[in-house]
Amino acid sequence: MTVVDNPPGTTAPGFADPPSRSAAAKKRLTSSWASLAALVIAVLWTIPTFGLFLTSFRPERDVQRTGWWTFFANPDLTLANYGEVLFGGSQPLSGFFVNSVLVTIPSVFIPIILATMAAYGFAWTRFPLRDTLFVAVFALQIVPLQVALLPLLEIFVGTGLNGTFWTVWIAHSIFALPLAIFLLHNSMRDIPAELVEAARVDGAGHVRIFTTIMVPLMKPAIAAFAVFQFLWVWNDLLVALVFAGGTLDVAPLTVRLANLAGNRGSNWYLLAPGAFIAIIVPLVVFLGLQRYFVRGLLAGSVKG
Amino acid sequence: MTLLDKLLQLLVAVAVFAAVMGAVLFVADRARGRRTDLVSGLAFTAPALLLLLVGLLYPAGRTAVQSFFDASSAGFVGLDNYVRIFTQPDLVVVLRNTLLWVVITPILSTAIGLVYAVLVDRTRFESFAKALVFLPMAISFVGAAIIWKFVYEYRPNQQNIQQVGLLNQVLVWLGLEPVNFILVEPWNNLLLIVVMIWIQAGFAMTVLSAAIKAIPSDIVEAARLDGVGSVRMFFSITLPSIRPAVVVVITAISIAVLKVFDIVRTMTGGQFGTSVVANEFYRQTFRLSDLGMGSALAMILFVLVVPIVVYNVRQMRKVDAR
Numbered sequence: 001m002t003v004v005d006n007p008p009g010t011t012a013p014g015f016a017d018p019p020s021r022s023a024a025a026k027k028r029l030t031s032s033w034a035s036l037a038a039l040v041i042a043v044l045w046t047i048p049t050f051g052l053f054l055t056s057f058r059p060e061r062d063v064q065r066t067g068w069w070t071f072f073a074n075p076d077l078t079l080a081n082y083g084e085v086l087f088g089g090s091q092p093l094s095g096f097f098v099n100s101v102l103v104t105i106p107s108v109f110i111p112i113i114l115a116t117m118a119a120y121g122f123a124w125t126r127f128p129l130r131d132t133l134f135v136a137v138f139a140l141q142i143v144p145l146q147v148a149l150l151p152l153l154e155i156f157v158g159t160g161l162n163g164t165f166w167t168v169w170i171a172h173s174i175f176a177l178p179l180a181i182f183l184l185h186n187s188m189r190d191i192p193a194e195l196v197e198a199a200r201v202d203g204a205g206h207v208r209i210f211t212t213i214m215v216p217l218m219k220p221a222i223a224a225f226a227v228f229q230f231l232w233v234w235n236d237l238l239v240a241l242v243f244a245g246g247t248l249d250v251a252p253l254t255v256r257l258a259n260l261a262g263n264r265g266s267n268w269y270l271l272a273p274g275a276f277i278a279i280i281v282p283l284v285v286f287l288g289l290q291r292y293f294v295r296g297l298l299a300g301s302v303k304g
Numbered sequence: 305m306t307l308l309d310k311l312l313q314l315l316v317a318v319a320v321f322a323a324v325m326g327a328v329l330f331v332a333d334r335a336r337g338r339r340t341d342l343v344s345g346l347a348f349t350a351p352a353l354l355l356l357l358v359g360l361l362y363p364a365g366r367t368a369v370q371s372f373f374d375a376s377s378a379g380f381v382g383l384d385n386y387v388r389i390f391t392q393p394d395l396v397v398v399l400r401n402t403l404l405w406v407v408i409t410p411i412l413s414t415a416i417g418l419v420y421a422v423l424v425d426r427t428r429f430e431s432f433a434k435a436l437v438f439l440p441m442a443i444s445f446v447g448a449a450i451i452w453k454f455v456y457e458y459r460p461n462q463q464n465i466q467q468v469g470l471l472n473q474v475l476v477w478l479g480l481e482p483v484n485f486i487l488v489e490p491w492n493n494l495l496l497i498v499v500m501i502w503i504q505a506g507f508a509m510t511v512l513s514a515a516i517k518a519i520p521s522d523i524v525e526a527a528r529l530d531g532v533g534s535v536r537m538f539f540s541i542t543l544p545s546i547r548p549a550v551v552v553v554i555t556a557i558s559i560a561v562l563k564v565f566d567i568v569r570t571m572t573g574g575q576f577g578t579s580v581v582a583n584e585f586y587r588q589t590f591r592l593s594d595l596g597m598g599s600a601l602a603m604i605l606f607v608l609v610v611p612i613v614v615y616n617v618r619q620m621r622k623v624d625a626r
Binding site: 035037038042046047048049055068098117118120125126142149150151155169171173207231234235241249268278282 | 305307310311313314317318321325328329332333335340341342344345346347348349351352353355356358359360361362363364366367368370416419420423424427433436437439440441442443444445446447449450451452453454455457466467468469470473502505506534562563565566569570571573582585586589590595598599601602603605606609610613614
């Protein structure tokens with residue numbers, strides 16, 4: 001919506017100008033309205049987060065009695081809320097933060113390794129029923145994970161793994177596989193066949209081709225999926241509630257925050273910093289890896 | 305569990321996983337001769353296929369069967385659970401709410417995302433402006449629900465008591481009575497939907513902005529030379545050109561909305577007439593231990609999602625083909 005090429009003096013609206021001039025005037029008019037509309041949306045989208053962010057630094061008695069906007073008349077900031085929510089009380093948030101990290105790392109790496117290998121198998125080896133099996137994996141993407149939760153939990157209870165990190169890791173890994181295999185298979189098919197042929201002529205087997213040619217070339221696709229899966233696991237509540245909700249030992253941040261928020265007469269001075277501790281990690285990932293973030297997000301938009 | 309125990313669990317997991325994968329690759333590597341491809345192919349795909357069979361395919365089948373059984377999955381009840389979902393008053397409200405979510409959220413998120421993408425397109429502050437609207441995508445549904453709960457927060461209207469929620473403060477500034485929004489049925493559903501729109505608009509904006517930038521510039525220039533104004537440009541050039549992307553966005557958001565659970569659970573716990581299918585599934589299965597009803601609700605979710613996913617995949621192919 002640039003209006004640079006218009007000469008000055010065409011802004012007066014309402015006159016019967018020649019077509020080009022009136023069009024230019026109209027454009028400039030809509031342009032300023034457009035800027036205003038964009039500004040309104042941007043402000044509306046930012047204020048709720050900003051309000052909670054400011055609240056997290058206000059002293060307890062201010063938070064309980066007045067809104068965050070009164071800060072500008074009566075500025076007073078403290079880090080005490082963060083200290084208390086992270087380390088105070090019988091269930092400090094720092095423990096849940098550690099759980100979140102411990103839940104997330106294997107839940108990102110295990111499915112990536114499994115899916116990269118499976119994608120290679122489907123793309124570059126030949127075995128009976130290969131294409132049928134691949135279509136089946138592709139079709140599994142439509143299964144909402146709600147459909148699988150209860151029977152999977154029953155299996156875990158049966159094996160005695162319940163209440164450990166293992167159940168959460170395995171559940172997240174399984175639910176990630178259909179999408180991961182599909183995405184990585186797509187980009188693995190794009191690798192030129194000549195590269196693989198050349199390596200074969202040199203006597204390389206599948207394992208060597210996989211580790212020395214495929215994995216290095218697949219890095220961008222793997223990174224995109226890794227970022228997507230990281231956010232999915234870090235922000236997940238449902239899988240965590242079902243498989244780790246019962247034990248504080250394993251429960252991640254989201255479970256603890258959901259419980260805190262559910263309490264009557266919410267303690268906003270603790271809830272606000274708590275929420276920000278949970279938000280800051282994906283935010284940093286977003287700002288640092290924006291390119292992969294967007295790619296992964298688009299690719300995973302139908303994940304269930 | 306102490307931190308040390310937890311780290312130990314992590315180390316054991318890494319060791320076990322590395323050992324299994326190492327063994328699989330070893331087997332694949334040893335295969336020689338005519339069966340190389342068969343052995344390697346199976347070795348590469350078997351771990352994933354096995355997990356999917358045990359962890360997704362079998363559970364899905366079992367849920368489908370359980371949906372025809374009673375609460376303790378002991379007695380066969382036929383279609384009873386499904387009949388109850390469509391007749392029992394509180395469950396009909398759940399269906400109504402889900403319908404509200406699925407109709408309103410995709411349309412408004414897409415509309416806002418699209419308008420915003422057009423407005424900031426090729427302006428000086430484009431990337432910053434886009435980041436602002438996109439940021440909520442990085443926040444968990446739980447975090448977003450907390451952020452908005454704070455906006456809707458209500459304090460009784462008495463002397464010496466000030467509002468701490470922004471929305472009620474705005475009402476007070478306008479000289480109106482504050483309202484305990486979360487309790488006002490059925491409008492409270494819209495307040496929860498706002499949270500989802502707030503999150504998904506960034507997604508819509510990103511996809512549609514990319515689509516807008518892919519419109520051939522000669523078409524835009526030709527229209528501009530013909531004196532086409534901004535509004536007409538939007539409706540007769542921009543919108544038709546990005547139609548497939550719009551459809552992909554709407555369907556993708558619909559799928560996400562059908563499974564929305566975290567927002568409802570964190571904001572109201574499904575009380576005050578705000579439950580949706582995904583939340584009711586959790587409540588029936590894990591709170592009330594009605595396995596039959598929980599399974600039936602999960603199947604309803606499945607049946608609702610399938611046509612949208614199929615349509616979405618088809619449209620996605622069209623977009624990719626361009």
